[in-house]
Amino acid sequence: MSKFLFALLAGAIMPLAFAPFGFFPIAVLSLSIFFYLCLEETAARSFKVGLVYGLGYFGIGVSWLQISIHQFGLPVLAFSVFMTLLFVLVIALFSGFTAAATARFFKSKSEDQRLKLLLIYPMFWVIFEWVRSWLFTGFPWLTVGYSQIDSPLAGFGAITGIYGISLIVAISAGALALLIRERRWILSLSIIIPLWMAGFVLKSIDWTIEQPEQVDVALVQGNVAQDIKWLPAQKQVTLDLYTQHSEPFWGQADLIIWPETALPAFAHDIPEFIGALKARAEQSSTDILLGLPLADPKTGKYYNAVLSLGNELNVYRKDHLVPFGEYLPLKSFLNPILTFLSIPMSDFSKGEAKKTLIKTSKYSIGISVCYEDVFGEEVITGLPEADFLVNISNDAWFGDSFAPHQHLEMARMRALETGRYLVRATNTGVSAIIDQKGIIVKQIPQFKETTLSASIKSFSGATPYVRLGNLPVIILCFLVITVCAIRARGET
Numbered sequence: 001m002s003k004f005l006f007a008l009l010a011g012a013i014m015p016l017a018f019a020p021f022g023f024f025p026i027a028v029l030s031l032s033i034f035f036y037l038c039l040e041e042t043a044a045r046s047f048k049v050g051l052v053y054g055l056g057y058f059g060i061g062v063s064w065l066q067i068s069i070h071q072f073g074l075p076v077l078a079f080s081v082f083m084t085l086l087f088v089l090v091i092a093l094f095s096g097f098t099a100a101a102t103a104r105f106f107k108s109k110s111e112d113q114r115l116k117l118l119l120i121y122p123m124f125w126v127i128f129e130w131v132r133s134w135l136f137t138g139f140p141w142l143t144v145g146y147s148q149i150d151s152p153l154a155g156f157g158a159i160t161g162i163y164g165i166s167l168i169v170a171i172s173a174g175a176l177a178l179l180i181r182e183r184r185w186i187l188s189l190s191i192i193i194p195l196w197m198a199g200f201v202l203k204s205i206d207w208t209i210e211q212p213e214q215v216d217v218a219l220v221q222g223n224v225a226q227d228i229k230w231l232p233a234q235k236q237v238t239l240d241l242y243t244q245h246s247e248p249f250w251g252q253a254d255l256i257i258w259p260e261t262a263l264p265a266f267a268h269d270i271p272e273f274i275g276a277l278k279a280r281a282e283q284s285s286t287d288i289l290l291g292l293p294l295a296d297p298k299t300g301k302y303y304n305a306v307l308s309l310g311n312e313l314n315v316y317r318k319d320h321l322v323p324f325g326e327y328l329p330l331k332s333f334l335n336p337i338l339t340f341l342s343i344p345m346s347d348f349s350k351g352e353a354k355k356t357l358i359k360t361s362k363y364s365i366g367i368s369v370c371y372e373d374v375f376g377e378e379v380i381t382g383l384p385e386a387d388f389l390v391n392i393s394n395d396a397w398f399g400d401s402f403a404p405h406q407h408l409e410m411a412r413m414r415a416l417e418t419g420r421y422l423v424r425a426t427n428t429g430v431s432a433i434i435d436q437k438g439i440i441v442k443q444i445p446q447f448k449e450t451t452l453s454a455s456i457k458s459f460s461g462a463t464p465y466v467r468l469g470n471l472p473v474i475i476l477c478f479l480v481i482t483v484c485a486i487r488a489r490g491e492t
Contacts, residue, residue, distance in 0.1 A: 003049055004052045006033065006037055007037050010037070011052070011053040011056025011060075011095075012056035012059070013026055013029070013056075014026065014027065014031075017030070017144075018402075018406055019406050020402060020405035024153075027148065031174075032176040032180070036181060038050060038099040038102070039177070040113075041099075043104040045103075046099035047096040050092075050099030051092050054088075054093065054096060057095065058092055061141075061142045062142065062403075063402070064403040066081060067399045069084065071399065091132070094129070094132050098121070098128045099121075102120050106484065112488070115484060117177050117178045118174045118191065119480055119484060120481065121170065124481065125170045126167045127478065127481075136323070140162075141374065141410075143163075143166055144166040144170065146410055146413055148169060153199040154437075154438060155198070155200060155205075156199050157413060158416060158418075159463070159465060160473050161469065162470075175187075175189075175192050203437070208418075208460065208462070209459060209460045210459055211387065213458055215363060215388065215456050215457075215458060216252070216453070217256075217423050218256045218257070219425040219452045220242055220258050220451050221425070221427065221428070221444050221451070222241050222427060223429075223449040224238055224427060226397060226428075239263065241449070245451050250280055251286060256288040257288075257290075257423060257425040258392070259425045259427045260394040260426070261427075263292035268297070278313070281310040288309050289307070289365075289367075289425075291305070292305060301349035304318040305351070305369075306369060310360055312361055314358045316358055316367045318369040318370075319356075319372070320371060321350055321371075355382050356368055357381075364387050365388065365389070366383060367391075370392070370394060373391040373410060373411050376414060379418065380465070383462060384460065384461060387459065388420050388423065388456055388458055393424065393425070394428075400446070404426075404428075407430075411432075415436060415437075415438045416438030418436075419466070420436055421456040421457055421459070429444060430446055431443065431452055433452070436457070
């Protein structure tokens with residue numbers, strides 16, 4: 001069996017480490033095979049091996065993209081498959097760059113092979129994961145660290161964030177590859193065992209302070225299908241649906257939460273409905289957060305927004321938009337694409353840069369809309385002020401695929417990193433209550449029209465990750481690579 005087939009298979013098993021499967025040891029095994037296959041290759045051949053690995057990794061892991069394009073874009077199978085494969089090819093370049101950079105800048109002498117496996121490959125892996133998270137607005141989906149949300153390594157989340165966990169997975173993979181290659185049991189296990197034991201111990205540490213006040217929240221999952229959501233005939237049906245499901249919670253809950261774009265209408269088109277909600281919120285002392293599009297009549301721009309109604313009125317406009325789904329890059333050149341695909345609400349404007357925080361008369365909420373919760377560095381901008389986190393989302397775009405479960409897994413990591421409860425309200429699932437350790441307390445099944453209520457805890461203080469963000473891990477990776485590169489040059 002050729003190296004390329006091995007690389008493809010090694011990449012293809014990686015998604016099994018993530019939700020909905022959760023076989024977290026596979027992440028270490030998959031990466032160890034990848035590092036091993038690239039070890040003695042030239043830069044050019046390493047790039048090809050890494051590219052093929054990435055094709056297996058993301059070809060399986062983000063295969064759900066084809067559903068979005070086919071069902072809600074252009075319903076032509078050849079087109080949706082082609083666009084998905086093109087996207088996978090672009091993302092797979094990052095694993096190719098990881099392998100090529102290591103081979104290009106570091107020698108292949110036997111003693112250097114250990115250095116490559118234990119330091120260079122892991123550091124480059126994390127650097128390119130980080131670059132993938134911001135380049136062209138970023139796609140941090142399936143960052144390796146997310147696969148460890150239920151493993152002992154989750155203990156590092158509140159300290160290092162997601163990239164620190166990725167680094168430890170990659171170092172463990174390098175040590176496993178070294179064990180396979182040289183049978184160096186003592187060296188390999190002396191690296192793997194202390195790291196995983198440290199993570200286990202760290203899981204028991206409370207980095208934030210539980211407050212005596214609890215917050216009673218109620219989530220409404222309307223389960224309105226995406227293909228009928230924006231039809232004019234559906235508008236009143238949807239308004240009635242959310243109103244009826246919220247009725248039992250007025251005066252009983254502290255906060256009612258509706259999902260992203262739960263209301264399929266601009267706020268200025270339904271002023272009586274919004275006014276009635278506001279009055280009900282004020283009379284009952286129950287705040288409500290609702291997702292809906294907001295338009296600026298002066299500029300003609302419209303926003304994917306969260307409206308907070310109660311004794312105080314607050315608005316959050318989504319800042320990190322999804323390319324091609326919520327806005328079109330290079331609009332002057334590519335505008336015919338949106339016209340051709342006829343995707344509703346696909347030209348949102350970017351909200352103003354500010355803290356991701358909504359304040360009510362009772363508490364402060366760290367808010368994110370859908371895709372924003374996959375960026376840990378953005379979620380922490382609302383902390384340490386936020387008492388808890390809220391994410392409203394719409395994963396109906398992805399049908400019954402891996403994507404909603406993968407997205408929930410990332411939301412769990414945000415709760416763990418910040419030491420805060422995260423309340424997640426979605427249109428079709430998975431809606432859930434997640435505690436400060438990233439553990440799901442309650443959740444609603446997908447594709448069910450229902451509600452979920454619970455008492456959640458509020459927290460104060462800040463985890464090390466909230467205070468320092470991703471910077472320490474990224475600096476460490478660059479520093480180690482620089483030192484190793486200088487050492488390698490000195491030996492030439």
